[in-house]
Amino acid sequence: MIRHVVMIKFKADAPQDKIDIFLEEVKKLPHLNKEIRDYSHGLCVRTRYHSGDFDFANCCDIDSYEAMDRYMSHWAHLRMTPFLPDILENMISFDWEIDYCGPAFDPAAAQEEARKEQARVLPVHTDSARAYVPEIRGQTRSRAEAMLASVGLMLDPDVEEIMGSVWAPDRIMFTNPEVGTELEKGQAVKIGITGNWLTGPALPHGQAAW
Numbered sequence: 001m002i003r004h005v006v007m008i009k010f011k012a013d014a015p016q017d018k019i020d021i022f023l024e025e026v027k028k029l030p031h032l033n034k035e036i037r038d039y040s041h042g043l044c045v046r047t048r049y050h051s052g053d054f055d056f057a058n059c060c061d062i063d064s065y066e067a068m069d070r071y072m073s074h075w076a077h078l079r080m081t082p083f084l085p086d087i088l089e090n091m092i093s094f095d096w097e098i099d100y101c102g103p104a105f106d107p108a109a110a111q112e113e114a115r116k117e118q119a120r121v122l123p124v125h126t127d128s129a130r131a132y133v134p135e136i137r138g139q140t141r142s143r144a145e146a147m148l149a150s151v152g153l154m155l156d157p158d159v160e161e162i163m164g165s166v167w168a169p170d171r172i173m174f175t176n177p178e179v180g181t182e183l184e185k186g187q188a189v190k191i192g193i194t195g196n197w198l199t200g201p202a203l204p205h206g207q208a209a210w
Helices: 017-026 065-073 107-121 141-151
Strands: 002-010 036-045 058-061 088-097 130-132 160-162 172-176 182-184 188-194
Touching: 002 065, 058 065, 141 188
Parallel strands: 160 188
Antiparallel strands: 002 058, 002 088, 036 058, 130 182, 172 188
C-alpha cells in the first residue's frame, strides 16, 4: 500500500472564489477514481507550527505502484490541472510505502508505558541529598522548571536561545550538565531552547523575521 500526500500553497492574491472552486472539485476525486482508498483533505491548522508554509493538503492510499500509475494518468486526476494556475504558488508531493500500522489503543499498555516513561525522565536518586538531571529535552521552559523542582534542582536563568526549529518553538534541545548527570540538590541546570521566529506561519511580505 502506498500513501500519497500533496501539500499546496495558495498565491497571496488568489481569488477566493477560485480557491473555493478548487476545493469543491477536489472533493470529487475519490468518487471518480477507483484507485483511491481512504481519501481526505483539509486546510492548514493555523494555531499549529508544524504545518509549515502550506495552506492545503490531501491524502489517500493506493494499492500498488501499478495502481499509482493508473491514478496519476486517470482523467479524474488530470482534470484538476486547469483549476490550479490561478491559485497555485507552490506544491509538494510525497509518497511512501506503508510497512507498519500501529495497534489499537491499549489502556493497560499505555498506563504501563507511562509508568516506565516517568521513571526514565524523572529518575529518583537513592541519596536524598543528590539528584539526576531529568530528561527535560523536548519540554517547554515552564514544564522543565517544574520537572527540575520535583527532583530538587533549578533552572539556570542564563538560557541559550537557539535560532529556529523545524519542530516547535520553546522546546529544550540540550542541557548543561547533560541529562542523567548526578548533582547536589539545589544546583542549577542550563538549557538551550528554540526560539519561535523560524517556526511559525510565514510572515507577511517585507517583514523581518527578528
